[in-house]
Amino acid sequence: MTTTSGTGGPIALSARALGPDLARGWMLLFIALANTHYFLGAGAEVRGGFPVAGSAVDHAVTWAISTFVDGRAFPMFGFLFGYGVAHIVRRQGDRPRREVRHLLWRRAAVLVGVGLIDGLFFYVGDILAMYGALLLVGAWVVFWPDRWLLVTAALFFVLNALPSEGSSSVSTDRPDPSMLPPDLATLLTDRPVGLAIVALLGPLGFACPALLGLWAGRRRLLERPAETRRALVAIAAVGVPVAVLGAQPVALVLAGVTGVPDADVLDLIGPLHDATGVLGGLGYAALVTLVAQRLEARGRPQGRVVGALAAAGQRSMTCYLLQSVAWAILFTPFLLDLSGRLTVATTALLATAVWAGSVLLADGLARRGRRGPFEVLVRRVTYR
Template sequence: MKLATSFTGARGVRYPAPDVARGFMLLLIALANVPTWVYLSRSSTPSADIVDTVWLWARTLLVDRRAYPLFALLFGFGLATMVKRRIASGTQGYLQSLPGVEAGCEPTPQQEAWAREQATVDARRLMRRRGLWMILFGAAHAMLFSADIIGTYGLAAVFFGGWVARKHWRRAAILSVIITAVSVVMMYNLNSFLASQGLNAVEVVRRGADSSTVTPVSYVFNGVTSWSGTTLMTVLASLVVPAMFLGARLADTDLIAHPERHRRLLAVVGVGGLGLGALGGIAIAVRATGGPLIIWAISFDRVAGLLSACGWLALLALYAGGPREGGGLTGLRRLASAVGRRSMTAYLSQSLLFAAVFLALPALTGIELHLGEARTALIALGVWLVTVVLCVVLERSGHAGPFETLLRTAVARSERKRRLPAPPVASAVVDSDAYGLIR
């Protein structure tokens, strides 16, 4: 299988923009996740200096609660693209299996509708099967990192893969509005309650981490139980699903596939989305740097995060450009694309590297980490660069990411045959001119 094509077949040209965006997105993911590793390792944090303060502002306005909505947008786009190509190839396969095709008989409209319906069912089954395996991958990852997101997206694919396959966009829009409203209200009520107790969500996490002695067994157990308890809630009461649907809807346009055709629009969305998202995060940045807590701002920041994610996607698509003749990319685009094509491998590798730095290294050496915000950001950058090197090596040797290969193999081997309904029988039609000659 050539890396320049999608797994759905040689005809599916792989667009560079989603891959390049995923590659840079994983840098944002690393920057957003590293504070969690600091908490898990119980590392001490020195008082923030001017560099730490500047970085806290930048991270709050541009990264925190912005990276994962971008992940969800790209996941939805990839899901819809996969479904579209699988339905197209499956429809052709079913049409070729009809009796009389080898003799040159053209399929009837009823037979074409039958073939497309069977291909759609197959695509829906594929999405659900893939989602179930992603949940399993996420559970395994949660043993190391309880904030895993793979299982969340897998659960979303299981629940709503059929909607994407059948393009139930009206249902998706209604559900997205409901989920957004529920998320805003729940976040407001939760933080109002915590504020009445003199706490905030970060302090609750810290107190939970500091309240007991951590052993390898308890670490794994607590990670999996925490993950299992939050995964369903994240799907039903966060902006993951609305962002996923929005990304899937973009697959019906050429905004991401051919960004070179929409430069002005994408520039406006990019600058406007990041700008509005940053405005929505100002109150949170003030709180992060020692200012007062504004309860309603926490809920508003969630919506602002989705706006920022749209801005990031627009600008990264502009930077990546459209398909090139021969599929070749150069420079930083090529590096980011290599990572983006192996996003699961890069994401899981980040956790392994972070665990080595924040868990294994202190345990083996007895050295207590004492890191400021800016230094932890440099560690995140270093971790991302290591994954870049890993993915580039795999790219040059012509290999896909090992975890992508494992997922595809598991999905393919777990497929079960289903009983197909009989195709419509083509009725015999006699051409009137031919009938006249016979007569």
């Protein structure tokens, strides 16, 4: 039987900290913006997932997304994922480590299962299976000493920051058939390979923020902002500006402000964009937590907007999967096939509308006192 409170089971919705949920709800918008522009440019020249041709408005939106969103939203979710795992482990109290690992493996199994279904039939870039694969190993890592967590996180950060070819932030690859399958047969034959690549190699890029999330979760950094305010201010003050500045060499190229540099320079600025994005993800989490702390300090009930965003954060898996269904319907060539009709700017508006719809749905569930269906599934499998 799944418990809703007390040691060991999932925490009651009313007892959750506002900061992490508000961060998840807001960052779901950034996830939508980060995913959708990769559907464009099937028949045109692209760089970093953005069509090179476009209006001044398209170029301005390209600059904004590559500066504030791409490579910044997903590390934040990786950080919050590790933070949540630390929370689960802490609630197990003195239970034997073997039992805790089995609990985490059950959670990993349902993430992998749901992620593979989502990736096969809806959105091939699904990250749930990747998180599940990361947790399969993380079930051992959660018991590491703090020093090991930080050293390993630093190692992955350095490896991802080294000059290399193939950074998605500067890639000229167009959407392939696995992303925009012309028919159902191509979908079923081409997507398994892409799913395997994302699930197995993706954890290498998300290991650093996830490990830092584990470390921060042990200290309840986001749950006690009044006590950890100084650290949160420092993380936000460093992480966000560094991410913005570190994005500019790529963002200005993608927006057409500067010319495309030589391949050797691209091999430098691509990893720079990605590495500083990790710091930006941490900065975003800290910044939203500080905002949540300010709202709670007022002593007034949450407003409709804040409550709806928090509700989406509490049901982030359901909202994320709703996005996948929307992308499948809107962009798949044998369905609505909008990928060739939209621009960067109009795609951003569409992504915002889909996110807003998921927030309204989550708010409706919250008002009826119901969890999201996929949150219920994860909890039932995890806690039996």
